[in-house]
Amino acid sequence: MRALAGRSARKRSGTYLVEGPQAVREAVRFAAADVRDVYVTDDARVAHPEIVDEALEAGLFVHPVTDEVAHAMSGDAQGVIAVLTARATGEIDSIPSDATLVAVLSAIRDPGNLGAAIRVADAVGADAVVLAGECVDPASPKVIRASVGSVFHLPVLRAPELRESAAALKERGLALVAADVSGADELGRATEPALREPHAWVFGNEAWGLTDDELAVVEHVVRIPIPGQAESLNLATAAAVCMYASLFARS
Template sequence: MTSFVGPELTNPRAERVKAVRALSGRSMRQRTGRYLVEGPQAVREVVRFASVHELYVTAAAADRYSDVISDAHERGLPVHLASDEVVAAMSPDAQGLVAVANVSSATLDDVLASRPTLVAILASVRDPGNAGAVIRAADAAGADAVVLTLESVDVHNPKTIRATAGSLFHLPVVTGIALDTVTDALRAAGLAVLAADGSGAHDLDDLLDVAGPAGAGDRSAAPDLAAPTAWVFGNEAWGLPAHELELADAVVRVPIRGQAESLNLATAAAVCLYASARAQR
């Protein structure tokens, strides 16, 4: 039988409810060191892989997602029963489950210590949906880390978290670092730094053809996708300006075979990361 901490919360205007709801704003997250995680998929993953302060759940959600509640109990997390109105007041996207998690961002030193072979760098990416989708793609491709540079979106924005579909909690995500700092550090750790840009001198398909020891043709002037690699992806609107492209060892374009003008950020990132994952594996 599921057990809960305290009586059922039924007042959607209670101060406690307002405090949880306020975590959707960046200022409250910075002030408290906590953030809001909404919905069964994200809550399931944050309970399993990250530091959680407490959970709020409706009776129906507790029955439907009993595995999440069991995991929370196994980890000794406080689980509060709340009415549908209370959980909806905390988050309209909760689907009956809300977690309050503790901010614990990874550091660049943590990433370097893990000897990474595939890293995604987001340079001034400001759309939470795009940032979340790239984190999800990086996780799926087996990347070792994601880095968001200065001026990028807050990864603990609820929209970003939803877009990651739980992947935010699966791999290190480093934030608030200058692009030149991270590219210098990763290069010093043995990774090639490749910028994804339509102006690139190298075609991604051509690089795949010559990647690794079994690659065919001359690759003397081309980066090897089978080698440890950090990909740099630019802002949704203006991409990577010239001074940022200069920080890369090579600039690579994703070939466009049809009539589309370009690919959106998340799609291009997924293509590039999977190209490296294929070559490395």
């Protein structure tokens, strides 16, 4: 089980690890068909009885384990661990035809950033998250932990590189809006009209952002105002600012 922290073990076994009460609770509630086993220590069972109750009601296997065994399985699970069967990640064609807000994450390599961005997309009610190009594995325990279970709430889809995916997004009536320091328009009132229409926010790699080729397929390039001395915002923070701007533009 501990080996499932690595991508190769997940690929060989066709399973992945979910750690911690919040993430396991959401897996049991929203992805019960994929849950193979739930492991709970005595203290965790007392602290989170709803997880055990809902798992048993769903007909899942719940195993009591000692603190030592739980720690051997995962060093950061707070006594609650689950193993899920890995399903094939959906493709970009699975985006609902009536989608109005999508987050597109291109070449994201940091699992904490990816998980946090998925959590933001879930919080604002996005219809899907699209992982374009070579992104970190969304079944990584670090991604799931950072998403706090949001990976189980909305579709997280795989796609080719952004240049190849743009047509599929536009076919669904989604305008592409990129967050990039090169943007001619500053996020604010001037960009609200575009954000009231169906659109997909596009966020680039943490280190180099979006390439010129990627920016070329985007209709709107928007920069986030930074009047202070900070050089930039990290990916997850930028995603939160931009996607909440979409939410506010529609309210």
